Amino acid sequence: MHIGMLLPRHARFRGDHLAFLCGDQRFTYRAFNAYVNKLANAIRAAGLKKGDKVATVLPNCTQLMAAYWAAAKSGTVIVPMSPLLQDAGLISLLADSDTVLVLGHVSFTETFQRIRPQLPAIAADRWILVGDGAPPQGFRSYETFVADASEDNPPETGLTEHDVFNIMYSSGTTGLPKGIVHTHYVRAMYCMIFAMSFRIIPESVVLHAGSIVFNGAMVDLMPWMFAGASYILHETFNAEAVIETIAAEKVTHIVMVPAQIIQVLDSKAFTPEKLSSLEMLHNIGAPLLIEHKKRINELLPGRFYELYGLTEGLMTVLDKHDSIRKEGSVGCPPPFMEIKIVREDGTDAAPGEVGEIVGRSPCLMPGYYKRPDLTAKAIRDGWLHSGDAGYCDDEGYLYLVDRIKDMILSGGVNVYPRDIEEVIGQHPDVREVAVFGAPDAKWGEVPVAAVVLRSGAAVTADELHTWTNTRVGAKFQRITDVVFYDEFPRNVAGKTLKREMRDRYAPG
Incomplete structure (x- = not known):
């Protein structure tokens, strides 16, 4: 039993039901199964076997979704990577994951050209580019890669629920990201x-x-x-x-x-x-x-x-x-x-x-x-x-x-940023708030509020500082400063990067 059995099941028993929409593409289950099968069979034809790693460096697109279910069918392990990664991050994760084939967006071509020499485990013909236009020399287009592949379900590979389906790398906001393994089970x-x-x-x-x-x-x-x-x-x-x-x-x-x-x-x-x-x-x-x-x-x-x-x-x-x-x-x-x-x-x-x-x-x-x-x-x-x-x-x-790592230790007292964020979030001019700890010679750390204002808001930092400190539940929750952002820095998951704001912060 494995999750690669799901799509063929729907294609067989409810093939005309609307399955997937992306951009101007609409697929029934029968059509999407055929689309995925072409990629799964192309991966097998490229010489990959069960357990081999396929990395994606793609924005949201039909090919990215197909890669997930092609891995589920072919027995390969999918390794999704953020399209926000820079050269060093890509090299690190591609090497750490033992990736042998890359499905990347054409906008990454120059990046891939720079990093390929440092990734000898990925053969020259296993860099596949998704996107419009002819690929440069040494790369294959997605269309070419799947062109001759069958739309039939690929042969069984002996997959079981205990086999690995994916490696998800942590956000990597602190230290080297960790590869989190998930099985088909x-x-x-x-x-x-x-x-x-x-x-x-x-x-x-x-x-x-x-x-x-x-x-x-x-x-x-x-x-x-x-x-x-x-x-x-x-x-x-x-x-x-x-x-x-x-x-x-x-x-x-x-x-x-x-x-x-x-x-x-x-x-x-x-x-x-x-x-x-x-x-x-x-x-x-x-x-x-x-x-x-x-x-x-x-x-x-x-x-x-x-x-x-x-x-x-x-x-x-x-x-x-x-x-x-x-x-x-x-x-x-x-x-x-x-x-x-x-x-x-x-x-x-x-x-x-x-x-x-x-x-x-x-x-x-x-x-x-x-x-x-x-x-x-x-x-x-x-x-x-x-x-x-x-x-x-x-x-x-x-x-x-x-x-726990975001907790502020101020004068020996544990200060939880979320308690302060709940207060500031009640201000009518505040759209988003993130509280972090800044170094302080006297207290060790003190709370600082980063704020995104609503459109047209006119509240000043001093006004918001005073408004907050008259409403928090304890003196140690009083903020020492307010800094405004147009938008918070975020990772690809949409999570606010407090560490980046803390590193960027300069008082006064």
Whole structure:
């Protein structure tokens, strides 16, 4: 059993159902299966065998989606890479992952020409370019690569649920990114658990407007294919395009990061009526401030979900029917998953007591690729240690306090940035806020607020500084400075890069 069986199944039994839309391309399941088969057979014809690594360096596009399911069929291991990576990062990850074939966008041609000499494991004819125009000498176009390949299902390769499907590299905001391994079994669990959790069924229409190279995309991508629903992929995120597509295609499910949700709600094109088909508006990647959650529940009641999780395999889901009753919570573990809160000495914390979030689940990675040392630190006695601080209430619902590494130690007191962010987020002129710790000779660290203002806002840094410090719950939560950004720096997953802001910060 393996997830490569899903697409042929739908092609056989419901082949005329709309499967996938991207740009101006629309595929039924029968047509998409044939499209994927050409790539899977081309990969096999290129000499790759089960377990060989295929890396993608692609923006959202049909070929990227096809690469995921071609890997599932051919037994190769897909290694999605961010199109924001520079030369050194690409060299590092391509070498670390033992990649032997690259599917890259034509815009990376010059980058690939520079780095190829340092990656001898990738043969000259295994650099495949996606995009318009003839490729330069030494590269093959995607069209040429798949031209002679069959549209029939590729031969079985002896795949089982224990074989590796992908290596997902961590965001890499600190140190060398780690390759997180997922098997076909893990991805099958994503299929079933999240289809149930989000009520994704064959008639669902899923829209994904963020990058699908990061693991958060898998929480709707896998259940889409499991259920045989319809999936719409936007090539880039645009709030107005999201609103238009939801209205035109009667989208039922969408997953977005906080910044994207805020842009949709703040768009001049937004009306609740245009999003009335939605059954799920799902936040992922970072907690959404309570002010925004309240707005969603007022404008689009009975639709808001939130997921807290680690790519390594720990998740909770806040169901839409709990989003008001458990305001501020990130939910509870889905079936077959467990979480608990532990103190520094490893003992279980009491309800309401803050500690480290740990968990175990059938989605747990077997480990970091070629790093048993890091695996042993992360997974202890079968429990994944998150590095996040939180607490559970009496009913077992999780409340996320902050990343432990983002905690500010000011005058010997633990200061959690999110507590301050929730206060600043209530200011009517603030669109987004991120609080980080800046070095201080007296206190060790002090809180600084980075803020993105709403369009037309006129509040000054001094005014916001005073407004915040009269409202926080304790003196040690008072901010020392406010810095304005047009947009926050983010990784490809849409996560705010606080470390980059902290490194960039210069007082006064």
